[in-house]
Amino acid sequence: MTTEIRTNNTCESRICQGDILRNVEHLESVNHVGEYVEITKFVFPRVIVLTQDCDLEQDHKKRVLQAPKRPTLVSVLVAPLYVAEHVFAGDHLVMLEMPMPAIPKKGSRFEALVQNETPRYHYLNFEKTSRLPPLIIDFKHYVSVSVDNLRTLKPDNFECKVTELYRESISLRFANYLSRIGLPEVVEPQPA
Amino acid sequence: MANDSRNPFNVEKATEIVVSVPIRAGITSTATANEPDSREVFSPKEEEAKLAATFNVIQAAYEAGKPRKVTLRAKVVE
Numbered sequence: 001m002t003t004e005i006r007t008n009n010t011c012e013s014r015i016c017q018g019d020i021l022r023n024v025e026h027l028e029s030v031n032h033v034g035e036y037v038e039i040t041k042f043v044f045p046r047v048i049v050l051t052q053d054c055d056l057e058q059d060h061k062k063r064v065l066q067a068p069k070r071p072t073l074v075s076v077l078v079a080p081l082y083v084a085e086h087v088f089a090g091d092h093l094v095m096l097e098m099p100m101p102a103i104p105k106k107g108s109r110f111e112a113l114v115q116n117e118t119p120r121y122h123y124l125n126f127e128k129t130s131r132l133p134p135l136i137i138d139f140k141h142y143v144s145v146s147v148d149n150l151r152t153l154k155p156d157n158f159e160c161k162v163t164e165l166y167r168e169s170i171s172l173r174f175a176n177y178l179s180r181i182g183l184p185e186v187v188e189p190q191p192a
Numbered sequence: 193m194a195n196d197s198r199n200p201f202n203v204e205k206a207t208e209i210v211v212s213v214p215i216r217a218g219i220t221s222t223a224t225a226n227e228p229d230s231r232e233v234f235s236p237k238e239e240e241a242k243l244a245a246t247f248n249v250i251q252a253a254y255e256a257g258k259p260r261k262v263t264l265r266a267k268v269v270e
Binding site: 025028032033035036037038039040041042043044045080082083086091092093094095096097133 | 255256257258259260261262263264265266267268
């Protein structure tokens with residue numbers, strides 16, 4: 001039994017932590033090829049905003065509401081949301097040419113993931129009234145998006161907002177995962 | 193189409209995609225001169241094409257949930 005995530009469908013004018021937005025683009029590269037410029041971008045069907053809400057609120061005040069404008073943020077941190085079924089099949093990044101190992105829907109690995117006991121992943125099982133399928137955040141994947149770009153697309157691309165308690169849980173688990181310390185493996189000396 | 197009772201129209205929620213299109217080829221017409229039969233009769237080939245088209249639409253909706261890479265190429269005119 002997994003916890004059901006509560007969401008709010010009210011679209012605030014500013015970017016909020018926990019906002020779920022559709023079709024957010026991340027610029028991967030800009031290359032000059034002869035007389036051409038090649039722009040490669042990733043299009044994420046859904047992302048969730050991870051930047052702290054107090055930072056977003058302060059930036060909004062200074063960027064939009066006050067004069068003279070003195071924005072404080074350069075960009076907003078977002079994490080792609082993958083459809084859980086695609087993650088279990090291991091083909092969620094197939095179009096980015098990044099095949100991933102499948103996660104069989106039976107066994108301890110699957111159970112740990114959906115119970116949010118695997119530090120790398122956050123499983124979001126939305127309340128029954130939600131239009132959203134179960135989604136997964138992979139804490140290894142996060143990108144930054146321009147604040148103004150996100151503000152421009154929010155009115156049309158807003159899906160919903162994860163409510164405070166649940167977004168704090170995501171934020172805490174993300175921070176913990178990011179601050180983990182990789183310790184070296186202890187190698188036993190070989191007997192002479 | 194989707195076996196999730198919460199939202200049968202959300203393809204992303206489906207754990208398995210099953211397309212079912214009734215095969216109507218070979219229906220015996222019951223039309224008479226005064227009451228023409230309005231039912232469409234498809235040949236097996238037409239049914240197959242229709243089935244494939246339906247599957248493609250569902251498959252496209254399923255794939256739309258995955259991140260994609262887009263490359264744009266523009267000529268420098270400076």
